[in-house]
Amino acid sequence: MTGTVRIGGGQGFYGDGIEPVADVLDAGVDYLVCEALAELTLAILQKDRQRDESLGYTRDLPLYLRVALPHILDGRTKFITNAGGINPIAAGRAAVAAAKAAGANGLKVATVVGDDVRPLAEQGVIDLPDDTLFANAYLGARPIVDALQQGADVVITGRVADASLFVAPLVHEFGWSWEDWDRLAAGVAIGHLLECSGQVAGGNYSGAWWENPDPMRVGFPLAECEADGSAVITKPDKTGGMVTFDTVREQLLYEVHDPAHYLNPDATADFTSLAVEDQGRDRVRVSGARGGPPPASYKALRCTPAGWSGEVRMAYSWPDAEAKARAALHFIRTKAEQRGVVVDEWCEEFFGAGAYWGERSDCEPPEVVGRLAWRCADAETASAVARSVGVLGLSGPPTISGTGRDRGGKPTQLLAVDPFPVDKALVDAQVRVDVQEV
Amino acid sequence: MARIPLRDLCGARSGDKGDISDLSLFADDEAAFEVIKAEVTAERVKALFGSLVQGEVVRYEAANVWALKFVMQAALGGGAPRSLRSDNLGKTFGAALLRLEIEVPDEVAAASVRRGRRAPLDAWRT
Numbered sequence: 001m002t003g004t005v006r007i008g009g010g011q012g013f014y015g016d017g018i019e020p021v022a023d024v025l026d027a028g029v030d031y032l033v034c035e036a037l038a039e040l041t042l043a044i045l046q047k048d049r050q051r052d053e054s055l056g057y058t059r060d061l062p063l064y065l066r067v068a069l070p071h072i073l074d075g076r077t078k079f080i081t082n083a084g085g086i087n088p089i090a091a092g093r094a095a096v097a098a099a100k101a102a103g104a105n106g107l108k109v110a111t112v113v114g115d116d117v118r119p120l121a122e123q124g125v126i127d128l129p130d131d132t133l134f135a136n137a138y139l140g141a142r143p144i145v146d147a148l149q150q151g152a153d154v155v156i157t158g159r160v161a162d163a164s165l166f167v168a169p170l171v172h173e174f175g176w177s178w179e180d181w182d183r184l185a186a187g188v189a190i191g192h193l194l195e196c197s198g199q200v201a202g203g204n205y206s207g208a209w210w211e212n213p214d215p216m217r218v219g220f221p222l223a224e225c226e227a228d229g230s231a232v233i234t235k236p237d238k239t240g241g242m243v244t245f246d247t248v249r250e251q252l253l254y255e256v257h258d259p260a261h262y263l264n265p266d267a268t269a270d271f272t273s274l275a276v277e278d279q280g281r282d283r284v285r286v287s288g289a290r291g292g293p294p295p296a297s298y299k300a301l302r303c304t305p306a307g308w309s310g311e312v313r314m315a316y317s318w319p320d321a322e323a324k325a326r327a328a329l330h331f332i333r334t335k336a337e338q339r340g341v342v343v344d345e346w347c348e349e350f351f352g353a354g355a356y357w358g359e360r361s362d363c364e365p366p367e368v369v370g371r372l373a374w375r376c377a378d379a380e381t382a383s384a385v386a387r388s389v390g391v392l393g394l395s396g397p398p399t400i401s402g403t404g405r406d407r408g409g410k411p412t413q414l415l416a417v418d419p420f421p422v423d424k425a426l427v428d429a430q431v432r433v434d435v436q437e438v
Numbered sequence: 439m440a441r442i443p444l445r446d447l448c449g450a451r452s453g454d455k456g457d458i459s460d461l462s463l464f465a466d467d468e469a470a471f472e473v474i475k476a477e478v479t480a481e482r483v484k485a486l487f488g489s490l491v492q493g494e495v496v497r498y499e500a501a502n503v504w505a506l507k508f509v510m511q512a513a514l515g516g517g518a519p520r521s522l523r524s525d526n527l528g529k530t531f532g533a534a535l536l537r538l539e540i541e542v543p544d545e546v547a548a549a550s551v552r553r554g555r556r557a558p559l560d561a562w563r564t
Contacts, residue, residue, distance in 0.1 A: 206532060208557075245503075253507055254462065255453035255460045257507070257509050258498050259507055260500075272499070272500045306519075309522055346522075347515070356524075356534065414520050417519055
C-alpha cells in the first residue's frame, strides 16, 4: 500500500517563476506538476505557431525541466506538464533535447497527443468554422496514468484539464478506480488548489496581503496526499507567503463557477462538501470531498480570428488632467473618422479617473492617463488610426507626456476563443501516448 | 445597523473563463456569511457592474468556506484574447464588488477584522 504521496505545484502559467520550483524540489516531492496553460496562453501559442510551425508550446519548458532533472534522474521525482500547448510533439522534442544536453541516460519521456480535434472536423464528424486556428479538447488524467504505467519519468501533454494533471499521479499511486467519484473529486480539489502555484500561498491574496511573510519570495505549494483523498496543502520551509484557511479557500473557488458541480473530465467535484481545516504553520488539511460522474462530453476550445487592435496611451498633468486626456482621445477618434478609417469598436479608459469601473473621485487627480484601444478588420487599418497620435504633441491639449516606451499603436491580432462540447469517444479514439527513452 | 462597504467585511477574488467573469466573496464567520447571503443578491451585483456586464449574473453558495460566488455572463468584452479592455481578465472585478455598501448589524460590523484595515505605504518606500 502506497503511503503519503507528495505533489508539488511547479507552475501556474506560461512565464511563472522558476526559483520557487527549486524550493519545492528540495522539500522532496514524488511528482512535480507544471500547469502552463490558461485560455489566453493558447492564443499566445497560436501566434507563435503562425510565425513558426515548430512552435506552439510554452518555451519555458526546458527551464523547468532543467531545474527538475537532477531530481528526476535520481529517481526521486517524476515530472508532469501540459507545456505541450497546441504542439505537444514539438514540446516533447524540446524536452528530449534538454534532457540530452543535461547528460540524461535511461530517461523515459512520454508525449500525449490527441487533444487537437481539427482532424475530427477534417473527417467530417464534428463541425468547425473554416477559419479555425486551433481547436483542442480538455483531456482528463487517463493518458497520463497510461504513461506513468509505462514507466515514464517525464510526461508532456497538450490541452489536459489543469486539475487532471494532478489527478493522474494520485490514481497511479493509489490505484483509485475510474468510478470512485469521491476519490477522483478529491484529486480534482487537490489539483485545483495546486495548479495556480503561488496563488494558494499568499499570491493575489485579497486580505492583508501586506502581512505576507517574506513577500519577495512567495513559495510554491505542495500537497501531502493520502489514499483516502485527504491532503495537507503546505509549502516549503523558509519560503515566503502563507498557506492559511483564507488563502486556500480563495484558490478553492477560483474560476470554478458552480462550486457544488465543478466540471472536470475525470469527475464532477462538489467543493462545497470539502472540509477545510487550518492546522497552523502553513498547513491546511482538506478532506471529505464528494463527487459524481464527469460530463458526457469533453469541453473544447476553438480559436478564430477576430480582427486587429491598436492602442495608445498618453498622460496629462494637473490642472484639468482628465479633461485633457478626454480631449486627446477625441482628437484621435475624430482624425480617424475624417480620414475615413473604418473602426469597428473603440475602448476609452482613463487611468486615475475611473478606468476600470467608471468610478469617479471628488478630488482632482494630479495626473490622468488616457488609453484608447480600437478594433479594425485588418492590421493595416488598425495601424492607420495611430497616425494622428504624434500630432497631439504640438496641436493637442497642454502638458502631454509619454507613458514609457509602449507599442505606439502597433497592431495586435485579436482572437476569439470559444468553448464547445465534443463527444468523448471520438476524442479518446485518437489519443496516443508515445514513450521514448533518452 | 451600520452601512459599510463589503471591503470592511469580506475578501474577494475574480477570474475568467472565456467571456465569463467568476467572482468569489468571502465572509469570515457564520454571522457575516448570513448577512452577505441576505444582502448581496445577484440583482444587486448585476446593477453594480452596470454596462460592464452584459449578460445574466447567477449566484452560488459555498457555506463550508462562508463564500458566495457570482458567475457573470458576457462580462469581459468578448473574452481575454478578443477584448479591448486593459483588464481583459477581469482581475479587478473582485475589488469592484467590495465597493458595494450593505446594511450590517452593529455587532457583525464591529467583529470584522477587516474593518478599517489598510495597506501601509511606508513599508514599500525605497
